[in-house]
Amino acid sequence: MTKTDKKEHGLYIHQNEHGPHYFIVVYFYKTPADWAASLRYLDEELETLLGEKKAQVVHERWFGSAASLAFIEKEKLLQHKGQKSGLHSCVTPIIGMPCSGTDGDACEGFAGIQIQTIIPQDGVSAPETILSLDEKRIQGHKWQEGDARFLFLQNLYDLEHPQSNTRQTTETLRLAEALLKKEGLDYHSVARTWIYLDDILAWYTPFNEARSAFYREVGIMPDIEKSEKTPPSECFLPASTGIRGRNQNGAACTIDLIASDIPEKSAFKVRRLTNRKQKDAFRYGAAFARALVLESPRYSQVQISGTAAIDETGSSILLGDTEAQIHYTLDTIEVLIAEAGFKLTDISSATVFLKDEKTLPLFLRIMEEQGLADLPMVICKADVCRDDLLFELDGVAGRNL
Numbered sequence: 566m567t568k569t570d571k572k573e574h575g576l577y578i579h580q581n582e583h584g585p586h587y588f589i590v591v592y593f594y595k596t597p598a599d600w601a602a603s604l605r606y607l608d609e610e611l612e613t614l615l616g617e618k619k620a621q622v623v624h625e626r627w628f629g630s631a632a633s634l635a636f637i638e639k640e641k642l643l644q645h646k647g648q649k650s651g652l653h654s655c656v657t658p659i660i661g662m663p664c665s666g667t668d669g670d671a672c673e674g675f676a677g678i679q680i681q682t683i684i685p686q687d688g689v690s691a692p693e694t695i696l697s698l699d700e701k702r703i704q705g706h707k708w709q710e711g712d713a714r715f716l717f718l719q720n721l722y723d724l725e726h727p728q729s730n731t732r733q734t735t736e737t738l739r740l741a742e743a744l745l746k747k748e749g750l751d752y753h754s755v756a757r758t759w760i761y762l763d764d765i766l767a768w769y770t771p772f773n774e775a776r777s778a779f780y781r782e783v784g785i786m787p788d789i790e791k792s793e794k795t796p797p798s799e800c801f802l803p804a805s806t807g808i809r810g811r812n813q814n815g816a817a818c819t820i821d822l823i824a825s826d827i828p829e830k831s832a833f834k835v836r837r838l839t840n841r842k843q844k845d846a847f848r849y850g851a852a853f854a855r856a857l858v859l860e861s862p863r864y865s866q867v868q869i870s871g872t873a874a875i876d877e878t879g880s881s882i883l884l885g886d887t888e889a890q891i892h893y894t895l896d897t898i899e900v901l902i903a904e905a906g907f908k909l910t911d912i913s914s915a916t917v918f919l920k921d922e923k924t925l926p927l928f929l930r931i932m933e934e935q936g937l938a939d940l941p942m943v944i945c946k947a948d949v950c951r952d953d954l955l956f957e958l959d960g961v962a963g964r965n966l
Contacts, residue, residue: 566913568939571610574603576677578610579941581913583963584864585689585710587620588913590941592677593663600633600674604642608652611680615650620682621692622651623706624717626759626821628661628916628945629675634813637675650682651692655703657720657821659761660811661945664922677943679914681717681961683708698743707748710861713833714826718744722816730768730817731775737818738779745824752783754824755803756835756857757868759959761810761819769807769950772818777852786852802837805853806871806959808918809948823868825859834860838867840901843875851950858905864965867905869912871959872898873949887924887955891931894956907962909935915942915960922946924955 569578575595581588589611597603615622627634627643637643645653663676685691688711695705695716707716721744723736742752762772780786785801803822812819827833838856839845845855859866874890874897876882883889899909919925925944932938942960949957 566939566941568941571606573597574606576603576607578614579914579939580614581941581963582618582684583866583913583965584861585684585686586864586866586913586963587618587682587684588941588961589614589680589682590677590914590943591680592943593675596674600636601640601642604637604675607678608643611652612648612650615648615652615682618682618684620650620684622654622680622682623692623708624679624681624719624821625653625655626657626659626679626719627675628659628663628677628810628943630662631660631811631813633675634658634660651694651706652680654694655705655719657819658813659819660813661809661947662922664919664925664944664946676945679916679943681914695744695748698740698747704744711833712828712831713861716748716750716824717821718824719821721820721822722812722814722818724814724816727815730762731771733816734772734775734818735779737816737820738776741820741822742783750824750826752780753785753801754826755822756825756859757823758803758805758853759821760805760807761812762807763809763811763817765807765809765950766948766952768817772807773851780852802852802854804837804855804857804868804870806916806957807851807853807950808871808957832862836860838901838904840897841877842897842900843872843877856901856905862966864963865905865907866961866963867902867907869898869902869958869960869962871918871949871957872901873951873954873957875954881951881953884953887921888927888931890954890956891928894958895931895935895937898958902962907964909937909940911962911964912940912960913963915940915958917942917944918947918949918957919944920946920948920955928956
């Protein structure tokens with residue numbers, strides 16, 4: 566992992582690589598004096614890095630204030646220019662307030678960018694684009710690794726039902742299913758989702774009910790009534806993040822996802838992880854797995870769901886104590902990924918969500934004390950799924966074998 570501090574632009578650029586997967590995480594730790602100049606510089610730097618690696622983008626997500634995203638669009642910054650790398654060809658822009666790096670005040674700026682790429686090589690194909698159902702825009706990317714096929718779908722949302730958030734959720738999930746079927750897959754193949762909900766605290770319970778109903782419809786929701794302890798091998802729920810994040814176009818629900826098509830006798834294996842420190846989320850109404858591991862002959866990767874201070878009974882704990890919640894969450898993730906042989910320092914890309922931006926200095930101090938100051942992360946101010954949860958972290962970890 567490499568971390569570069571571009572002080573004149575107030576940003577870190579992290580690079581991480583395992584197998585054919587190459588990650589870039591950009592985090593603005595302070596507001597630059599000239600946003601346009603800094604973003605133009607960043608654009609050139611990203612293209613240079615991708616060119617040096619001969620990497621092609623399969624997923625890209627931005628976090629920033631509504632004003633910053635509108636500014637980028639107005640000034641035609643961070644635009645796809647037909648590059649072979651596919652940079653900015655398909656982006657999920659999430660309105661998530663950044664935090665400044667010193668005083669903890671929210672700033673009307675750009676928090677950062679997460680980019681995942683594939684480096685084509687022997688046995689690994691160059692990514693191909695996936696078009697929307699009407700074939701008017703790029704909706705994701707797909708690629709082949711040996712006999713296994715993978716795809717990213719992103720920036721899925723519904724604008725046809727503005728009066729019903731739950732209907733938007735259902736229609737967005739159905740859109741995902743339709744795109745998967747177009748590629749010869751179905752929702753059983755989904756390994757990981759990221760779900761951003763506007764005003765999450767106002768409707769998280771109805772959202773969960775809508776998602777669970779859809780999952781029952783497609784046959785991946787475990788039957789809690791029949792089995793008190795469904796083994797991971799029988800659980801098809803994807804790893805997931807569910808967090809507050811506004812859609813730039815006004816949709817209440819925005820979804821990104823990863824799916825895989827792995828033959829039964831493939832050397833690639835996918836398995837779900839459970840955590841002895843936390844109850845399976847589907848047992849208290851949230852339909853997702855704690856983490857998912859992809860194992861291949863060359864590398865191993867774990868998708869870490871959004872994790873917060875929830876105990877083995879499904880209850881929020883350490884109420885009102887941000888420092889204790891941060892420590893508990895980091896410990897919980899460490900225990901979770903240790904089952905697959907990972908450490909926190911193996912994280913290639915992470916998102917940190919702070920309920921109160923003024924707790925940023927506290928969080929940075931804790932990360933420094935735990936030897937995690939260089940963790941590749943974007944930090945945002947956002948409500949977690951419960952009002953008493955003050956901190957959440959998600960991410961992907963990887964290592965070569």
